[in-house]
Amino acid sequence: MKKNIFTKNFNLSNYTTIKVGGVTEYFAEPSNLKEFTNLIKWSHLNNQTCRIIGAGSNILINNIFLKGLIICTKKMRSVTIDLDSGIVEAESGLMLPTLSNLLAKNGLQGGEWAVGIPGTLGGAIFMNAGSGNFSLADNLISLKVINTKTLKKLEIEKKDIEFKYRFSPFQHNDLVIISAKLHFKPQGNIEQLIQTTKNNLKLKTETQPYHLPSFGSVFKNPENNFAAKLIDDIGLKGFKIGGAEISRMHANFIVNTSSASSKDIFDLITLIQQKVLQNKGIHLQTEVRMIGFDYPN
Numbered sequence: 001m002k003k004n005i006f007t008k009n010f011n012l013s014n015y016t017t018i019k020v021g022g023v024t025e026y027f028a029e030p031s032n033l034k035e036f037t038n039l040i041k042w043s044h045l046n047n048q049t050c051r052i053i054g055a056g057s058n059i060l061i062n063n064i065f066l067k068g069l070i071i072c073t074k075k076m077r078s079v080t081i082d083l084d085s086g087i088v089e090a091e092s093g094l095m096l097p098t099l100s101n102l103l104a105k106n107g108l109q110g111g112e113w114a115v116g117i118p119g120t121l122g123g124a125i126f127m128n129a130g131s132g133n134f135s136l137a138d139n140l141i142s143l144k145v146i147n148t149k150t151l152k153k154l155e156i157e158k159k160d161i162e163f164k165y166r167f168s169p170f171q172h173n174d175l176v177i178i179s180a181k182l183h184f185k186p187q188g189n190i191e192q193l194i195q196t197t198k199n200n201l202k203l204k205t206e207t208q209p210y211h212l213p214s215f216g217s218v219f220k221n222p223e224n225n226f227a228a229k230l231i232d233d234i235g236l237k238g239f240k241i242g243g244a245e246i247s248r249m250h251a252n253f254i255v256n257t258s259s260a261s262s263k264d265i266f267d268l269i270t271l272i273q274q275k276v277l278q279n280k281g282i283h284l285q286t287e288v289r290m291i292g293f294d295y296p297n
């Protein structure tokens with residue numbers, strides 16, 4: 001493998017949207033599938049832990065030294081669109097806002113809701129990201145994945161993947177998402193689709209703290225309830241630990257107001273969980289994934 005394909009002792013804070021993170025022993029940003037698979041093979045053969053990140057918009061990385069390799073998929077973003085059938089094939093690093101805008105410009109309907117989610121396609125499938133009643137799983141046909149233990153590549157059809165609210169089986173298996181085949185409704189009204197996409201982004205930025213570093217909703221909504229309402233009800237909006245603050249705009253967001261540490265954010269997460277449990281009898285489960293913490297993901 002080429003020597004310069006990864007960097008040693010790399011600080012990850014600029015690779016997360018909340019702008020905190022530790023230092024990884026090895027870091028790589030492959031720009032094609034061959035480099036990506038070579039890196040996974042390298043970590044396997046050298047017995048190194050291998051973690052994948054996309055846009056880092058749903059992760060909290062502890063400010064420690066992380067042994068092993070972190071691969072960021074953001075440069076693997078090629079995409080093809082078939083205008084007649086509405087079939088889209090894209091690599092896992094394609095950003096959802098790019099996908100959303102591309103679909104609208106090409107008259108493909110069904111991705112307008114995803115414009116405000118600053119994550120990659122792979123991250124969105126792993127998280128089963130969504131908004132309102134929409135989720136990317138609805139448009140999925142199949143996925144190409146690689147098994148990090150056996151190094152086998154395979155294609156899985158949507159019917160064989162059990163998605164649940166903010167959950168996919170990839171959260172518990174050894175499969176890494178390489179690319180996805182999706183279907184959107186073709187031949188829509190381009191002007192209307194562009195307008196809806198713009199409106200959706202406007203609505204998001206008006207109701208959520210997009211102007212500050214965050215990782216979106218911290219907690220999953222409990223059944224028949226809203227995490228933001230529970231946090232708001234007990235008066236925690238605006239509460240701070242160090243530089244981490246429970247957003248005054250949306251109580252299910254933690255924002256990094258001024259050089260928050262990963263510990264500030266972690267402590268604020270556990271404090272919210274304790275207070276909501278004490279006051280409401282409900283355990284809030286995190287949506288955000290933890291890296292380098294002793295915390296069950």
Ligand SMILES: Cc1cc2nc3c(=O)[nH]c(=O)nc-3n(C[C@H](O)[C@H](O)[C@H](O)COP(=O)(O)OP(=O)(O)OC[C@H]3O[C@@H](n4cnc5c(N)ncnc54)[C@H](O)[C@@H]3O)c2cc1C
Nearest residue numbers: 054055056057058119120122123124126129130177215216
């Ligand atoms: C301002 C803001 C608004 C948001 N709004 C929403 C919203 O409306 N709805 C919503 O659902 N989410 C939302 N999010 C959260 C986040 O953007 C999504 O969960 C997104 O899909 C995560 O993608 P990512 O590429 O950033 O993943 P990362 O944060 O980089 O990673 C998340 C997890 O996915 C895994 N992963 C990433 N790529 C792969 C891959 N190729 N193969 C296997 N595993 C992989 C990582 O290991 C990690 O465990 C928001 C976040 C922000 C900051």
